Amino acid sequence: MRINDSTIVERLKELGVELRPSVSLKEKTSLEIGGTTDELLLHRYGTIPEVMRLLADAKIPHRFLGGGTNVLISDGELPWVILHLPTAHPGMRVEGNSAFVDASADLGGMVTFCAKHDLGGMEGLIGVPGSVGGALRMNAGAYGTQIGPWVREVELYRAASGEVETVRGNDIRFDYRHTSFAPDDVMLRVKLELPSKPYKEILAGIKVCNEKRRASQPLNQKSAGCIFKNPPGGSAGRMIDELKLKDHRVGDAAVSDRHANFFVNLADATCDDMLRLIDDVRERVRAAYGVDLENEVIFWRN
Numbered sequence: 001m002r003i004n005d006s007t008i009v010e011r012l013k014e015l016g017v018e019l020r021p022s023v024s025l026k027e028k029t030s031l032e033i034g035g036t037t038d039e040l041l042l043h044r045y046g047t048i049p050e051v052m053r054l055l056a057d058a059k060i061p062h063r064f065l066g067g068g069t070n071v072l073i074s075d076g077e078l079p080w081v082i083l084h085l086p087t088a089h090p091g092m093r094v095e096g097n098s099a100f101v102d103a104s105a106d107l108g109g110m111v112t113f114c115a116k117h118d119l120g121g122m123e124g125l126i127g128v129p130g131s132v133g134g135a136l137r138m139n140a141g142a143y144g145t146q147i148g149p150w151v152r153e154v155e156l157y158r159a160a161s162g163e164v165e166t167v168r169g170n171d172i173r174f175d176y177r178h179t180s181f182a183p184d185d186v187m188l189r190v191k192l193e194l195p196s197k198p199y200k201e202i203l204a205g206i207k208v209c210n211e212k213r214r215a216s217q218p219l220n221q222k223s224a225g226c227i228f229k230n231p232p233g234g235s236a237g238r239m240i241d242e243l244k245l246k247d248h249r250v251g252d253a254a255v256s257d258r259h260a261n262f263f264v265n266l267a268d269a270t271c272d273d274m275l276r277l278i279d280d281v282r283e284r285v286r287a288a289y290g291v292d293l294e295n296e297v298i299f300w301r302n
C-alpha cells in the first residue's frame with residue numbers, strides 16, 4: 001500500500017513520523033517471508049493517538065510490526081501500511097525490584113539489562129527472539145518461565161478508546177501463549193517486578209537455557225519459532241517427529257530436521273509454500289492422532 005496524498009505525507013512529517021516507501025517485509029521478519037508496503041516509523045510514543053486518527057480519517061489500514069519473529073505475512077503488495085515504534089534507544093531503567101521497559105526493546109536485551117541490576121526470574125526467556133511488546137502480547141515463555149507473572153503494569157494505546165491507558169497486571173489474563181489484550185491494543189511500556197538475584201547466578205541460569213536451546217532448536221535458520229501450540233498434555237514437536245515429517249518440504253518451506261515444530265525457510269520460500277506445509281502437517285497430525293493443532297504463529301494474510 002502506498003501513501004501518496006501529499007497532505008497526509010506532510011502531516012506525518014509534522015508529527016515526526018518517518019515514511020519509508022515500498023519496504024520489503026522479508027527484511028523485517030525472521031522467516032524472511034512477506035510482501036511490500038509503506039512503513040511508518042513513529043519516533044515519539046506521544047504522537048500515536050494523533051497518527052492513528054490521521055490514518056483512520058484517511059482510511060489507510062495499518063498494522064503494528066514488532067520484532068517480526070512470530071508472524072507469517074502474505075507475499076506481493078500488501079493492503080495495509082506497517083507501523084514501527086522506535087527501536088534505536090528504547091528506555092530501560094530499574095528502581096528497586098521494578099524494571100520499566102519500552103515495548104520496542106529487545107526481549108533478550110531486557111533480560112540481560114535486568115540481570116546486570118541483579119534482578120532475575122526471566123532466565124528462561126533469554127533466547128526467545130523478538131520485542132518486549134511481542135512477548136507481552138503473546139505471553140512469551142520458555143524453560144518454565146513466562147513473562148506474564150512478572151508484569152505489574154502495561155502502558156498501551158487502546159484503539160477502542162483512542163487513548164493511551166495504563167492497565168494493572170492483575171487486570172490482564174496471561175494464559176499459555178495468549179493474553180486478554182485486544183488484537184489492536186499497542187503495547188508501549190511495561191513495569192515488571194522481579195526477584196533479587198546475584199548477577200553471577202542469573203548468568204549461570206542463562207547459560208543452561210542457552211545450551212538447551214542450541215541443542216534442540218534450529219537457531220541459525222530462518223524460522224518463526226514453534227509453528228503450533230502444544231496441545232494440552234502433549235507435544236506438537238514430538239507428534240510431528242513421530243510421523244517422520246522432519247525435512248518434509250513444500251517448495252522451500254521445510255519441517256526442521258532439528259526440531260519438528262520449527263518450520264524453516266530454506267532459501268526463497270513463499271507464504272503460500274509455508275501455508276501449504278502447515279496445512280499438510282496439521283492434516284497428517286489430525287489423521288494420525290485426532291488432534292487439531294492450533295497455530296502459535298500469527299498469520300497476516302491479505
Ligand code: EPU
Nearest residue numbers: 142143144216225226228229230235237238241258259260
Ligand atoms: N521432541 C521430539 N522431536 C522434536 C522436537 C521435540 O521428540 O523434533 C520432544 C522432545 O524430546 C521433548 C518434547 O518433544 O521430549 C518437548 O520438546 P521441547 O523440550 O523442545 O519443547 P517444546 O514443547 O517442543 C516448547 C515451546 C518452545 C520453547 C521450549 C522450551 C511451544 C509450542 N514451544 O517447545 O517455544 O522454546 O518449549 O521451553 O510451547 C515458541 O514458542 O516459538 C517456542 C519455540
